[in-house]
Amino acid sequence: MTDQQLTTRAKVERSMTRRRRAEMRFRAYGVMSIAFGLLCLVVLFSNILGQGLSTFRQTVLEVNLHIDGDALGISRQSSEAEISAADYETLLKNFMREKAGATSRDDRRLAGTLVSVGAPWQIRDAVLANTDVIGDHLRLEIIMDDDVDQWYKHDRDIGQPGRLKDNQIKWLESWIADGSLHTRFNTTFFVNGDSREPELAGIRGAIAGSLLTMLVTFLLSFPIGVAAAIYLEEFAPRNRMTEIVEININNLAAVPSITFGLLGLAIFIGLFGVARSTPLVGGLVLTLMTLPTIIISGRAAIKAVPPSIREAALGLGASRMQMVFHHVLPLALPGMLTGTIIGMAQALGETAPLLMVGMIAFVVDVPNFISDPATVLPVQIFLWSDSPERAFTERTSGAIIVLLAFLIVMNTAAVWLRRRLERRW
Template identity: 75%
Template sequence: MTDQVTTRARVEQSMTRRRRAEVRFRLYGMLSIGFGLLCLVVLFGSIILKGGSAFEQTVLQSEVYLDGDYLELTPQSSVEERRNADYEGLIKQYLKESIPVSGRNERRALYSLVSVGAHWQLQKAVLDNPDLIGTALNIELIMDDDVDQWFKHERDEGRAGRLSELQLGWLEQWASDGRLKSRFSTTFFTNGDSREPELAGVHGAMMGTFLTLMVTFLLSFPIGVAAAIYLEEFAPKNRVTEIVEININNLAAVPSITFGLLGLAIFINIFGVARSTPLIGGLVLTLMTLPTIIISGRAAIKSVPPSIREAAFGLGASKMQVVFHHVLPLALPGMLTGTIIGMAQALGETAPLLMIGMIAFVVDVPGFITDPSTVLPVQIFLWSDSPEQAFTERTSGAIIVLLAFLIMMNTAAVWLRRRLERRW
């Protein structure tokens, strides 16, 4: 009897220890998930706080008289004449009339408050509507990046930044009159890169990213799917195919910069493909994405129940018919999901693209895969290395745009999988 009581007590102690260990394990798991979520919130919060202001732009509400005599223009002037008129001088004349200044230094200080790209606003308005010549144009002139930073950040903190007392007096006067204000920055989404932070935008990088990913998808998806089907359904199981499979698995773990070196050595030095274009970028990212697509494609093919194949064979279908009429349609959702995830990984890559020259400063927006361009990760890298403070918020803003791209691609992968998958 005593032995039974002792044994029962030992069992209860053992069960108590097990329950405590299970509770501790669950607690550790919950703490790990909570810590991960906290880090994610801190990361995204920091990016949004720093980059949210990149979507705002400081402007000066102005009424500029488009003096035809000064511009030497009429509504009947040619497009070339309207394009080459002295809009910059017209803006300077308007500023001098708005605020009386004396001396070259004061005039220079006044002119520097407005962005060097403000005259392009007048040029665009006149090119779009020649009848504006000889009338007063109500327009929001883009301000310089120093004014933009002061108005959005430093003004409330009592800091002057790089502005002089005289300039601060003019800006305070405009602000009190309600003419100096912030609005949504359309230039951030419509302009390409620029040396001036207030004019720099992500349009060129977004188009370069889109074209690069288009080349990557058009090359990597059919090649990856064909390789997965052959290795899984048709390739003989021997030492050669084992070596191929091992190398494909190893390529998935190779550092991405290695693919950049490979693209530099083969596509550029041997085949002479132009640097810094979506074509060469897509070729390099295709090499990097193929292992992921092949591995996910083979896994999707393996997930198709053997009964599907057996039923098709039983009805007299050939091997090709079984694969392309039954196995491939059922495995396609998994293949598409793996492809999108692989392309999302390629979207965030910078190192291989630096090796093939996509770090170049490109102002124009690319229109085709052979045009010079850059991509969002490289654009972020370039802006993060710029000394101007305004490029800091531009960098965070571009990161937000890149994260939006990634979220959309991963959401598309989940939606496609749920939309196309079949349950057995």
């Protein structure tokens, strides 16, 4: 082997060594990027779970309350209106003062503030459910104030008083010792609507609003998106106008979501007079935002159908319409449904466009129809995150956990549906 051949071989080996090192560095950078992304997700979810899991536990006081009919001015024969109008607040305050053994004026006031402002309604509902307790004793788990709830679940373990006074902590410690003060599963968080009081605030209204809004979005976006995808892929002529439409659809998929909110505010509310803060207007806005995703995924699903299916259908005498709706569409439908579910999951987590159409309103009642005032889960999270009370921070994280659960379920359903229904060629 000549010297020139040895020199050339050495150069090639050095070049190959550099290439292998560059490839190894590139792989290392990729692994590091993935690891960093996973680390960020772990930190994010750990923070959310650490703050939010305690939301699903609520501090309550187990009481054996004497329902004094004479003091309340009611009897077992009283009407529902009379029982509802009785002064349960005074009854509860007197009970709390006696249970705490409060004698001074300040102590009596402090004892009355340990329970939630919604506790008298708990007693009223229990009495209405069973009027036989009038004149007898009622065993009930009374919801405690949010300051007590935060102290019991967080501050007590680290020896911090939170916002409670020394006498209040002494009473609470004695009730913990006798087992009357404890935590239970927070059903209030799932059965109540929004409230100014953190211990009474729930996500039922937001979930109902989200479901109604998603229903409107699905009923509008799916048929329109599928029809548009079929037309553009199978029937539209290939000319400049079609290219402009396709380019605009692709561009709309990347438009910031708040732009759709401004569009909905100008058209649906300003022009057509649709009521603000309703699932109807929210669904219309999210339909505009979701349509590009459904159309793009629908066209991709139609393109994935082998040309032989079309040729076989046409060869057997089927019309173009029959070929599309009897053969192509059934095979493309799994991909279309997958794209629709992913688009709906994206819409479920949107906040900005709904803020523009007034769904930021404080809504306590649970909506029953698409024209009722409502809010949605992401907007509810936004409202709670802006509240100064410490307990709302906990409920914000709890609502985020519920929203993430919905999103995971929807994306899992999309993957399962695609694998279940797709056909391999």
